[in-house]
Amino acid sequence: MRLSGWGRYPVLDARIHAPRNLEALRDLVLSEPSLIARGNGRAYGDSAINAAATIEMRYLNRMIAFDPTSGQLVAEAGVLLGDIIAAFLPGGWFPMVTPGTKFVTLGGAIAADVHGKNHHKEGSFRACVDWIDVMGADGTIQRCSREQDPVLFDHTLGGMGLTGIIIRAAIHLRAVETGWIRQTTIPAPNLNTAMAAFNQVQDATYSVAWVDCLGTGASLGRSLVMQGEHAASVDLPPERAHAPFDIKTKRRWKIPFDFPSFTLNRFSIRAFNALYYWARSRKTGTQLVDWDSYFYPLDTILGWNRIYGRRGFVQFQCVLPLEASEAGLSALLQETSEAGAGSFLAVLKRFGPQESPFSFPMDGYTLALDFPVGAKMLALLERLDRITIDHGGRFYLAKDSRMSAGTLRAADKRIDDFRCMRKKRGASDRFCSAQSERLAI
Numbered sequence: 252m253r254l255s256g257w258g259r260y261p262v263l264d265a266r267i268h269a270p271r272n273l274e275a276l277r278d279l280v281l282s283e284p285s286l287i288a289r290g291n292g293r294a295y296g297d298s299a300i301n302a303a304a305t306i307e308m309r310y311l312n313r314m315i316a317f318d319p320t321s322g323q324l325v326a327e328a329g330v331l332l333g334d335i336i337a338a339f340l341p342g343g344w345f346p347m348v349t350p351g352t353k354f355v356t357l358g359g360a361i362a363a364d365v366h367g368k369n370h371h372k373e374g375s376f377r378a379c380v381d382w383i384d385v386m387g388a389d390g391t392i393q394r395c396s397r398e399q400d401p402v403l404f405d406h407t408l409g410g411m412g413l414t415g416i417i418i419r420a421a422i423h424l425r426a427v428e429t430g431w432i433r434q435t436t437i438p439a440p441n442l443n444t445a446m447a448a449f450n451q452v453q454d455a456t457y458s459v460a461w462v463d464c465l466g467t468g469a470s471l472g473r474s475l476v477m478q479g480e481h482a483a484s485v486d487l488p489p490e491r492a493h494a495p496f497d498i499k500t501k502r503r504w505k506i507p508f509d510f511p512s513f514t515l516n517r518f519s520i521r522a523f524n525a526l527y528y529w530a531r532s533r534k535t536g537t538q539l540v541d542w543d544s545y546f547y548p549l550d551t552i553l554g555w556n557r558i559y560g561r562r563g564f565v566q567f568q569c570v571l572p573l574e575a576s577e578a579g580l581s582a583l584l585q586e587t588s589e590a591g592a593g594s595f596l597a598v599l600k601r602f603g604p605q606e607s608p609f610s611f612p613m614d615g616y617t618l619a620l621d622f623p624v625g626a627k628m629l630a631l632l633e634r635l636d637r638i639t640i641d642h643g644g645r646f647y648l649a650k651d652s653r654m655s656a657g658t659l660r661a662a663d664k665r666i667d668d669f670r671c672m673r674k675k676r677g678a679s680d681r682f683c684s685a686q687s688e689r690l691a692i
């Protein structure tokens with residue numbers, strides 16, 4: 252079958268297996284010389300593709316146990332975050348950490364050690380994981396946690412499926428009083444003011460900025476910085492307070508075909524950005540926003556990746572250390588703007604000090620930019636790679652689809668330890684993806 256990640260680039264031939272139980276999964280692990288687990292295919296590139304054997308985990312999706320006193324949930328790896336929310340939000344529980352889509356599996360969230368808008372305050376997905384059961388190359392299942400086999404735990408979080416197959420995990424959920432978020436938007440006319448706004452809201456649970464990356468000169472880095480807090484019952488107006496978890500069912504839009512590649516060009520993106528900034532910067536002050544609109548605005552448009560056309564798109568996401576962030580972000584935005592290559596989606600987040608042996612985050616700022624695939628864009632991305640390396644930054648493997656092994660090595664000195672760990676555990680010649688081969692991980 253032809254298979255790709257969310258960016259629809261690259262598209263590769265792969266044999267897919269979809270085991271329905273642990274025995275079938277174990278048989279595959281023991282018989283296939285090389286394989287990789289796949290969750291819901293929301294990583295952008297080729298991290299969940301192995302040409303010889305890609306193992307879809309979506310059928311191993313039972314919720315096993317829930318403790319309503321501690322909020323601990325034990326579930327299989329194929330459970331979607333959206334299913335967890337549907338099952339537990341009515342009882343007052345929400346994921347501690349969530350990426351910008353709820354269509355990810357528990358296994359995918361652990362393997363990428365995903366981050367949300369609260370990394371600066373609460374860390375990555377790791378922070379809510381109590382233990383993980385991992386199937387190794389010999390078919391046995393090993394439980395790991397901070398106390399039990401911490402090496403396996405540390406490298407499975409962020410290890411992109413390369414340490415083994417995550418079977419199930421225990422995570423803890425956050426108690427919430429309502430399904431609403433109090434959101435405040437701060438318009439920032441340039442990068443300096445955006446960074447000052449992030450500092451101003453550093454105690455907020457959630458913060459994120461949308462960046463107009465076609466801004467130039469005094470408007471370079473023009474942004475809308477949005478902070479959010481879970482609303483308490485007393486924050487809701489009386490008409491909502493009696494049903495604090497009910498939100499209006501959203502109309503879902505579906506993109507039925509690939510847009511022609513000229514749809515997204517510098518003029519349409521400039522017009523969109525100008526309009527968006529104008530409309531949103533008028534909505535200052537605090538507003539109540541439902542959880543789905545706040546955390547997952549793109550999920551209402553099913554198949555939005557088709558907007559980029561048949562050739563697909565790539566996402567560039569790097570993190571820069573705090574001390575180099577201002578200079579590095581300016582250089583990245585300047586390069587993007589000079590190339591006339593506006594990104595339709597440009598997102599800036601502040602990461603906090605939590606780090607782990609192979610996960611993406613570090614204390615600093617992370618910038619994510621989307622570009623349609625094309626020769627000019629790929630050349631621009633190499634220049635963005637160089638800027639990131641020169642400023643001491645690193646790259647997010649869950650978004651990567653085109654980096655070279657040399658670039659990864661130049662940015663991330665942890666690769667050798669990770670490779671060594673994989674080798675010791677017998678994982679390196681069994682759990683491989685198109686990405687791990689391209690990057691020589």
Ligand SMILES: Cc1cc2nc3c(=O)[nH]c(=O)nc-3n(C[C@H](O)[C@H](O)[C@H](O)COP(=O)(O)OP(=O)(O)OC[C@H]3O[C@@H](n4cnc5c(N)ncnc54)[C@H](O)[C@@H]3O)c2cc1C
Nearest residue numbers: 290291292293294350351356358359362365366411412417
């Ligand atoms: C619209 C959108 C917004 C996003 N926003 C964010 C964000 O804000 N923050 C963020 O961190 N990420 C974000 N992402 C990326 C996404 O959260 C990650 O790529 C996540 O890993 C996808 O999960 P998945 O279940 O689809 O896994 P897949 O894409 O199928 O796989 C991703 C990786 O996980 C591994 N994997 C999957 N299941 C298992 C398993 N059971 N055992 C072992 N390894 C496994 C795969 O081998 C692969 O390496 C976003 C993606 C999209 C499309």
